Amino acid sequence: MTLAYTLLNYEIEFPEEYEGKRPDVTWKGEVLIPPKDATISVRRRVDAADDG
Amino acid sequence: MAGAALGLVPSNIRSLIGALVALPCRFYQWRINRALKNYYISSLPFLKTPPNENPKESRDHFQQMLRFAQKERPKELNIHDIGTRLLIANFGTFHPTAILATNPILKVLDSNPEYNTISILRSEISKVLAESNGVWSRTAIAKMIRCDSVLRETLRINAYRARNMMRKVMVNNLKTEDGIVLPKGSDISSSPSPFKLTASCSMTPSSSILSAILAFVNQVLPTLPTSKRNPMTIKARLRISALFPRVLNICRLVMASTLVLEDTSLISSSR
Numbered sequence: 001m002t003l004a005y006t007l008l009n010y011e012i013e014f015p016e017e018y019e020g021k022r023p024d025v026t027w028k029g030e031v032l033i034p035p036k037d038a039t040i041s042v043r044r045r046v047d048a049a050d051d052g
Numbered sequence: 053m054a055g056a057a058l059g060l061v062p063s064n065i066r067s068l069i070g071a072l073v074a075l076p077c078r079f080y081q082w083r084i085n086r087a088l089k090n091y092y093i094s095s096l097p098f099l100k101t102p103p104n105e106n107p108k109e110s111r112d113h114f115q116q117m118l119r120f121a122q123k124e125r126p127k128e129l130n131i132h133d134i135g136t137r138l139l140i141a142n143f144g145t146f147h148p149t150a151i152l153a154t155n156p157i158l159k160v161l162d163s164n165p166e167y168n169t170i171s172i173l174r175s176e177i178s179k180v181l182a183e184s185n186g187v188w189s190r191t192a193i194a195k196m197i198r199c200d201s202v203l204r205e206t207l208r209i210n211a212y213r214a215r216n217m218m219r220k221v222m223v224n225n226l227k228t229e230d231g232i233v234l235p236k237g238s239d240i241s242s243s244p245s246p247f248k249l250t251a252s253c254s255m256t257p258s259s260s261i262l263s264a265i266l267a268f269v270n271q272v273l274p275t276l277p278t279s280k281r282n283p284m285t286i287k288a289r290l291r292i293s294a295l296f297p298r299v300l301n302i303c304r305l306v307m308a309s310t311l312v313l314e315d316t317s318l319i320s321s322s323r
Contacts (some may be wrong), residue, residue, distance in 0.1 A: 001193050003156050003203065004177045007170060014161050022162035025155070030214045030243070034154040040161065 011043045085135035092118075092131050114138065148212060155210040156203055173198055214243045 006012065014020060023035035061069050091114070098109040099122050109115065117137055121129040128134070163169045176198045184192035194200075218241045226234045234240060 001188060002153050003160070004173070004193065004196055004199050005188070006157065007160070007173050008177050008181075012157065012161060012170075020165060022158045025210060027214075032151075032210055032212060032214065034151055034158070034210075038154075038158065040157065 009045055011041075011045055013041050015039055015041055081135060081139060084139060085131055088135050088138065089131055092134060113141065117141070151212055152207070156206045159206045159210070160202060169202065173202065215241050216243070217241060 014022070023038040025035060026033045057073050058066050058070055095110065095115055095118055098106055098115070099118060101109070103109075103119055104111075117134060118129070121134060121137075125133075128137075160169050160173070173196075176196055180192050180195045181188070183195070218239045221234045221236055221238045221240060224236045226236075228234065
C-alpha cells in the first residue's frame with residue numbers, strides 16, 4: 001500500500017548525481033541494510049487523484 | 053552486541069557482564085519512559101470506559117497496548133512495562149518495515165528506464181482503485197498483481213536476512229549428500245540468497261579450493277566433542293579459558309562451513 005500510494009501521488013526519481021544508478025546496499029553479517037544516505041527526489045503529482 | 057559479549061564469557065559471570073553491557077540500553081529506556089510519562093498518564097482515564105465508547109480516545113498502537121495490558125496483564129499496566137513493550141514493538145516493527153519499504157522504491161526507480169515500471173504500476177493502481185471506488189481496502193490491494201510482483205522480486209534480490217530459519221537435527225549421524233555428518237542436536241540453517249541470485253550456482257563445491265575446505269571440515273568435525281561440533285552455536289559455547297587454544301580451529305571451521313554452504317559471490321552479485 002505504501003508503494004502504491006507513493007507511486008500514485010508522487011513523482012519520484014533519483015537525484016542527477018546518481019546518474020540513474022541505485023545506491024548500493026550494505027551487508028552487515030547476514031543482514032542486508034539499504035543505503036542509509038540514499039536520497040530520492042519527490043514531487044507531488046499535479047494530476048494525482050485525491051485518494052486519501 | 054550484548055549477545056556477542058555474553059557468548060564469549062563463562063556462564064557464571066554472564067549475569068554480571070550482561071548487566072554491564074545493557075547499561076546504555078537501560079539509560080535510553082529510562083529517557084524514553086520519562087518522555088512517555090505524560091502521554092501515558094493522559095491515556096489512562098480512557099481505560100475506565102469500554103473500548104471505542106469515548107470518541108476522544110485515541111485508537112493508536114499505544115492505546116491498544118494499554119487495553120491489552122488492562123485486560124490480559126494488569127500487573128504490567130505501569131509506565132516501566134509499557135515503555136519496555138513499546139521499545140520492543142518499535143524494534144520489531146519499525147526497523148524491518150523501514151528496511152523492507154526502502155528497497156522497493158529503489159528497485160522501482162532502478163528498473164524504470166528499462167521496463168517503464170512506474171507507468172505500468174500506476175496504470176494498475178489507478179485501475180484497481182477505480183474498481184473499488186477509490187477505497188484503499190485489503191481486497192483492492194490484493195488485486196495489485198504487478199505491485200505484488202515488484203515487491204516479491206525485491207524481496208528475492210534484497211532479502212532482509214541471508215539465512216533462513218534454524219533447524220535442529222533430530223536423528224543420529226545425518227549425512228548430507230556432500231558427506232558432511234551432522235550430529236544429532238545440531239542447529240543448522242542454510243543461506244538461500246546465493247541460489248536466488250545465481251542460476252548456475254550449485255551446492256556442490258566444484259573448485260579445488262572448496263573441495264579442500266570440504267575435506268578440512270570432514271577432517272576437523274569428528275575431532276571435536278559432539279557438543280562443540282555445531283558451527284552455528286560453537287562461538288556461543290566458548291569459554292574464556294579455552295578460547296585461545298581453540299579459536300583458530302573454530303574460526304577455520306566457521307569459515308569453512310560458510311564457504312561450503314554459501315556462494316562467496318553473494319555480495320558482488322547483489323550489488
